[in-house]
Amino acid sequence: MQITPTPLPGSALIDLTLLEDDRGFFARMFCRQEFIEAGLEPLVEQANVSFNHKAGTLRGLHYQLEPNAETKLVRCSRGAIYDVIVDLRAESPTYLRWFGAELTADNRTAMYVPRSFAHAYLTLTDGVEVSYQVSTPYTPGAERGLRWDDPTIGIDWPIPPVIVSDKDANWPLLSEASVEAR
Numbered sequence: 001m002q003i004t005p006t007p008l009p010g011s012a013l014i015d016l017t018l019l020e021d022d023r024g025f026f027a028r029m030f031c032r033q034e035f036i037e038a039g040l041e042p043l044v045e046q047a048n049v050s051f052n053h054k055a056g057t058l059r060g061l062h063y064q065l066e067p068n069a070e071t072k073l074v075r076c077s078r079g080a081i082y083d084v085i086v087d088l089r090a091e092s093p094t095y096l097r098w099f100g101a102e103l104t105a106d107n108r109t110a111m112y113v114p115r116s117f118a119h120a121y122l123t124l125t126d127g128v129e130v131s132y133q134v135s136t137p138y139t140p141g142a143e144r145g146l147r148w149d150d151p152t153i154g155i156d157w158p159i160p161p162v163i164v165s166d167k168d169a170n171w172p173l174l175s176e177a178s179v180e181a182r
Helices: 032-037
Strands: 002-005 012-015 019-021 024-026 044-052 059-063 070-077 080-087 100-104 110-113 117-123 126-135 142-146
Touching: 012 142, 019 032, 044 059, 059 080, 070 080, 070 117, 080 126, 100 110, 110 117
Parallel strands: none
Antiparallel strands: 002 012, 012 110, 019 024, 044 126, 059 117, 059 142, 070 110, 070 126, 080 100, 080 117
């Protein structure tokens, strides 16, 4: 694995190191020790998958409050997504800054999302499948969200979202409520 820090401290892109031969390739997708050595939380409590029919489907921006804050390792196994994280750590020099990267079945890159970050993705193709390894079980009472189009954050989505759930479309803007109050 190749672990590359992003501009938001604590987050990273994870690329595979392919061991190739005439059969194809083999690669390690996760290694607890390599995550520890890179300063990343290696816990995996739950594994999830989502399927999205249409390009332009947006899921997020989601996060969970402490003590249920989660780390995620997100990988696109079919199609392509634009994956976005937002730093919600009030003490961080990158508070409310975002970072995005294209994750595809072809590039096999994964996004490591630290706790106290919001996460979203936008499908760039039809028939997208995304898998997540998550450090904490989903806890409905701890779930919160940010609006995907909040001008305070100013995410530059590569294509316009066309399918957004009612829940994700109706999170309040940051100007209407603080992150902590959500």
